[in-house]
Amino acid sequence: MNEINNYVKANEDRFLDELFELIRIPSISSLPEHKEDMYRAAEKWKEILLAAGADKAEVMETNGNPVTYGEKIIDPDAPTVMVYAHMDVMPVDPLEKWKTDPFEPVVKDGKIWARGADDDKGQSFMHAKAFEYLVKSGKLECNVKFLIEGEEEIGSPNLPDFCEKHKEMLKADIILVSDTSMIAPDVPSITTGLRGLAYWQVEVTGPNIDLHSGLFGGAVANPINVLSKMIAQTMDDDGRILIPGFYDDVVEVSAEERAKMAKAPFSLDDYKKSLDLKEVFGEKGYSTNERTGIRPTFDVCGIWGGYTGEGAKTVLPSKAYAKISTRLVPNQDHNKIAKMFVEYFESIAPEYVIIKAEYLHGGPSYVCPIDLPAYKAAEKAFKDVYGKDPVPVRSGGSIPIIATFEEVLGIKSVLMGFGLGSDAIHSPNENFPLEQFYNGIRTIPLFYKYFAEEMKK
Amino acid sequence: MNEINNYVKANEDRFLDELFELIRIPSISSLPEHKEDMYRAAEKWKEILLAAGADKAEVMETNGNPVTYGEKIIDPDAPTVMVYAHMDVMPVDPLEKWKTDPFEPVVKDGKIWARGADDDKGQSFMHAKAFEYLVKSGKLECNVKFLIEGEEEIGSPNLPDFCEKHKEMLKADIILVSDTSMIAPDVPSITTGLRGLAYWQVEVTGPNIDLHSGLFGGAVANPINVLSKMIAQTMDDDGRILIPGFYDDVVEVSAEERAKMAKAPFSLDDYKKSLDLKEVFGEKGYSTNERTGIRPTFDVCGIWGGYTGEGAKTVLPSKAYAKISTRLVPNQDHNKIAKMFVEYFESIAPEYVIIKAEYLHGGPSYVCPIDLPAYKAAEKAFKDVYGKDPVPVRSGGSIPIIATFEEVLGIKSVLMGFGLGSDAIHSPNENFPLEQFYNGIRTIPLFYKYFAEEMKK
Known part of the structure; x- marks a missing residue:
C-alpha cells in the first residue's frame, strides 16, 4: 500500500x-x-x-x-x-x-x-x-x-x-x-x-408541409398534439408502463433482497435537495433505489417539432419527433421489447397521422x-x-x-x-x-x- | 376597366x-x-x-x-x-x-x-x-x-x-x-x-440539471413525459378542448348560417390530397370549414426538450418547452382565455415539476x-x-x-x-x-x- x-x-x-x-x-x-x-x-x-x-x-x-x-x-x-x-x-x-x-x-x-x-x-x-x-x-x-x-x-x-x-x-x-x-x-x-436498454426514434407526420395554424388549425391533426398524446399513453399516473406485455418477463425481486437493499445508506431529502425537486416520481410501490435498481423505466430523452425559436410563430407543423428509451431489468429481452414498443406505438397512432418508429439500439x-x-x-x-x-x-x-x-x-x-x-x-x-x-x-x-x-x- | x-x-x-x-x-x-x-x-x-x-x-x-x-x-x-x-x-x-x-x-x-x-x-x-x-x-x-x-x-x-x-x-x-x-x-x-388568438410559451422544469436516464430514470419525473401528458390533457378524442370554461362564451352559429356555409364549394378529397392526409381531424359534429371558421382550436406550434441531435443520447432532461396557441371565435375574450389556460396548466401540473406558463400575445x-x-x-x-x-x-x-x-x-x-x-x-x-x-x-x-x-x- x-x-x-x-x-x-x-x-x-x-x-x-x-x-x-x-x-x-x-x-x-x-x-x-x-x-x-x-x-x-x-x-x-x-x-x-x-x-x-x-x-x-x-x-x-x-x-x-x-x-x-x-x-x-x-x-x-x-x-x-x-x-x-x-x-x-x-x-x-x-x-x-x-x-x-x-x-x-x-x-x-x-x-x-x-x-x-x-x-x-x-x-x-x-x-x-x-x-x-x-x-x-x-x-x-x-x-x-x-x-x-x-x-x-x-x-x-x-x-x-x-x-x-x-x-x-x-x-x-x-x-x-x-x-x-x-x-x-x-x-x-x-x-x-x-439495466438493459432499448432506444427508439419516433417521427409523426401530419400534413405534408408546415401549415398556418389559423387557416388549418382545428381541421387538421397537429402532429405535436398527437405525439404528446401517444407519449402520455405509454405510462399511467402510477408510473406503470402501459405497453402490453412490457412487464411479462420482469422477475420480481424477493422481499428479502428488497429488505437488504433498503439498508443501503440513502437520504431521500438529500436526493431531492440535490436535484431541486419538491417531489420524486416513479412506479408506485417501489422506493427510489428500487425504481432505478430493479424496475424497468420509460423516458423521452428528446422531443422536437414546429417552431422553437424566439417569440411566437403560429404554425401547425408537418412533423414532430421524439427520442425514447427504456431501461430493462434482468430477464427482459431488449429485442422483444424493441418490437413491442414499435407495435404499440403503431397501434395507438390515429389514422390521421403517419408514424415511423425506428429502433436505434439496445442491449440486455x-x-x-x-x-x-x-x-x-x-x-x-x-x-x-x-x-x-x-x-x-x-x-x-x-x-x-x-x-x-x-x-x-x-x-x-x-x-x-x-x-x-x-x-x-x-x-x-x-x-x-x-x-x-x-x-x-x-x-x-x-x-x-x-x-x-x-x-x- | x-x-x-x-x-x-x-x-x-x-x-x-x-x-x-x-x-x-x-x-x-x-x-x-x-x-x-x-x-x-x-x-x-x-x-x-x-x-x-x-x-x-x-x-x-x-x-x-x-x-x-x-x-x-x-x-x-x-x-x-x-x-x-x-x-x-x-x-x-x-x-x-x-x-x-x-x-x-x-x-x-x-x-x-x-x-x-x-x-x-x-x-x-x-x-x-x-x-x-x-x-x-x-x-x-x-x-x-x-x-x-x-x-x-x-x-x-x-x-x-x-x-x-x-x-x-x-x-x-x-x-x-x-x-x-x-x-x-x-x-x-x-x-x-x-378568429381571435392567444399564444403562450410553457416551460416545465424537473431536476435542476440534465440527468443520466439510466441512473435517474424511473425515480425522477421526466419533464418531457410530464409536458406531453399535460398537452394530452387539453383535448379529448373528439377534438373538444378540455380547459374548463373554454367554450362558455362561444356563440353557436345558427343551423341556417351553417347550411349557407355548407354551400361554399369545397372538396374534402382534394383538401386531404393536397395535404397528403389519410384523414382529417377536428371537433366532432363540425365540418372542416366550420372547424376553421366558427370553432375555436388548440394547437401546439412548437415543442422541444432534451437531446434532439443525431443518434441516441440517454438523457433525462431538466426542462421541456412548448409554444401553444388557440384560435378564438367572436365573443371569446382573449384576455380571459389567456388567464384560463395558465390557471388550467398550473392546476394540472404534478407536484414534482415546476411550471412556467407565459402569455406571449393575443387578440380578439x-x-x-x-x-x-x-x-x-x-x-x-x-x-x-x-x-x-x-x-x-x-x-x-x-x-x-x-x-x-x-x-x-x-x-x-x-x-x-x-x-x-x-x-x-x-x-x-x-x-x-x-x-x-x-x-x-x-x-x-x-x-x-x-x-x-x-x-x-
Whole structure:
C-alpha cells in the first residue's frame, strides 16, 4: 500500500497532464463530424498502453469506430484480466450550461471538470496508470489485456461482431470495468447489476408541409398534439408502463433482497435537495433505489417539432419527433421489447397521422454474482483503500456490451467503478474528484494481487 | 376597366422589380437580429408611398418596430379610406425545405416565390400600385391613408398604443386590408370574420440539471413525459378542448348560417390530397370549414426538450418547452382565455415539476357585417374583375389588430384578400400567383370608385 501511495504521490501531476491530453480529443461517437477524433483517440490509447508497459498495442478496425487493443502476457499459465473501457464520450449540448470548455479540462475544488472526466476517460485512465505501476514495480501477477472501444455511448453496435472475430485474442478469466459509480466517497460499493436498454426514434407526420395554424388549425391533426398524446399513453399516473406485455418477463425481486437493499445508506431529502425537486416520481410501490435498481423505466430523452425559436410563430407543423428509451431489468429481452414498443406505438397512432418508429439500439441487462473470485478480489481491494467492505448495488445504468461479453466470449465482468452520483456524467459540467481518481489508481493494483490469489485457491 | 388593365400590362415588370426590392429586406419581426431590417423596410415603404403619389409619408417610432404612415388628402369632405398592411414577415425555418432563397424572389410557374410574396408584402404592394394608378390617372375620389406596421406577425403589441396616440391622424371611414385569401381564383370571396388568438410559451422544469436516464430514470419525473401528458390533457378524442370554461362564451352559429356555409364549394378529397392526409381531424359534429371558421382550436406550434441531435443520447432532461396557441371565435375574450389556460396548466401540473406558463400575445376576433357600404363596394369591385359575386367567408386566421381598430379608432375594416390557400404563407416556399397580384391591382381602384358612390347614397 505504501509503495503505490508513494508512486501516485510522486506522479500526480504527470498523470493529470497525460489524462488531459486524452480528454482534449472531442471523441463524441454519436456525431459523424467527430469521426477523425475517434481515430485520434484510438492512436492516443495505443500510445498510452505502450508507454505504460504493454508488450503490444494496436488500433484495430471495426465496421464503425476503431478499437484499441493492447496486452502484456507475463505467463501463459497466470490468470488473465481484460480491462474493458471506452474512449468515446457523450455530446456536450446544451453547451451554454457548461461553466468551462468541455474539452479543456480544469482542476477546481478538488475535481477535474470536462466531458469524459469520469465517463469514461478519467476512469479508464486509472487502469493505464495502475498497470504502469505494476509493470514498473515488477509486481504484475496477471496477464493483462486492454480492450478500449469507441462506440459505447451509441450502444457498441460493432463490438459484438469484433468479439466474435477475435475470440482467441480476447480470451480472459475476467473482464474488469470502471464505468460505474460508488455510493459515496465514504461508502464504497460495487455494481452487481446493470439495466438493459432499448432506444427508439419516433417521427409523426401530419400534413405534408408546415401549415398556418389559423387557416388549418382545428381541421387538421397537429402532429405535436398527437405525439404528446401517444407519449402520455405509454405510462399511467402510477408510473406503470402501459405497453402490453412490457412487464411479462420482469422477475420480481424477493422481499428479502428488497429488505437488504433498503439498508443501503440513502437520504431521500438529500436526493431531492440535490436535484431541486419538491417531489420524486416513479412506479408506485417501489422506493427510489428500487425504481432505478430493479424496475424497468420509460423516458423521452428528446422531443422536437414546429417552431422553437424566439417569440411566437403560429404554425401547425408537418412533423414532430421524439427520442425514447427504456431501461430493462434482468430477464427482459431488449429485442422483444424493441418490437413491442414499435407495435404499440403503431397501434395507438390515429389514422390521421403517419408514424415511423425506428429502433436505434439496445442491449440486455447484466448480473454479477457476489461469490465470483473476481468479485471477492474487488471487495478486498476496496476494503484496503477505503477501510470498509463495499456494498453490492444494482445500478440503473446500462452497459449493454457487458452482457454481450458473457454471451459471446463467455466471460463475466466485475464493475469496479469509482465515479460518484454528483459527477454529472452525460450532463453539462461533468466532473471527477481527484481523490476518486487517485484512489482508483491505488485500488486497481490490489485487485490484480487478490485476483491472482483467489485464482490459486 | 380597360384603362387600368392597360396600365397594369404596361407596368408589369416594373411592379415586380419594385416589389422584389421590398421582399429582399428580411424583415422578420420575431427575431431581434432583424431589428435594422425593420427600419430598412419602413424607409422603403416611405419611398414607395411618396413615389406612388402620397402628399407626405413618414417613418414613425413606436415602442417596438417603426410604422410607416402616408396620406393623400384630396378633399376634406371626401370619404377617407385607410389602407392597413404590415411590412414584417414570419421566420423562414425550416430553411432546408425552401426550394429557393426565401429573400431572393423568383418568378416560376406563374407565381412569385419568396417569404412575404403573399403575406403581406405582395398583397400590400398591390395597394401602393392601385393608388399610383388612381393618382396618375386623376381618378382618385377618396382621401387615402396608409398605415404600414412592422409587428403584425408578433401580434401588433405596440400598434394599439400608436392608435391611441394618433387618433386624429388615423381618422377614416373605413380600413381596407389585403392580408387574407379567397377560396379559389375562380371563386372570389371576402373575409367577413377573423378568429381571435392567444399564444403562450410553457416551460416545465424537473431536476435542476440534465440527468443520466439510466441512473435517474424511473425515480425522477421526466419533464418531457410530464409536458406531453399535460398537452394530452387539453383535448379529448373528439377534438373538444378540455380547459374548463373554454367554450362558455362561444356563440353557436345558427343551423341556417351553417347550411349557407355548407354551400361554399369545397372538396374534402382534394383538401386531404393536397395535404397528403389519410384523414382529417377536428371537433366532432363540425365540418372542416366550420372547424376553421366558427370553432375555436388548440394547437401546439412548437415543442422541444432534451437531446434532439443525431443518434441516441440517454438523457433525462431538466426542462421541456412548448409554444401553444388557440384560435378564438367572436365573443371569446382573449384576455380571459389567456388567464384560463395558465390557471388550467398550473392546476394540472404534478407536484414534482415546476411550471412556467407565459402569455406571449393575443387578440380578439372580428366580424364584418355584409351590409356595410364598404363591403358592398368590395363586392362590386370583385364582381367587375372576377365576373362573379364574391362569397362572404369566415377565415380561421387572426389579425388581432383589426378588432383593436374597431375598439380604439371606431373604424370597421373590409378584408379584401387576394391570397390563395396554396400560397404556403408562414411555411417554406411561400408564393403568390402573378394573376392574383395583377388582379388585386385591377380590383382595388374599383373599390375606391364604388366606395365613393356608396358614401354619397
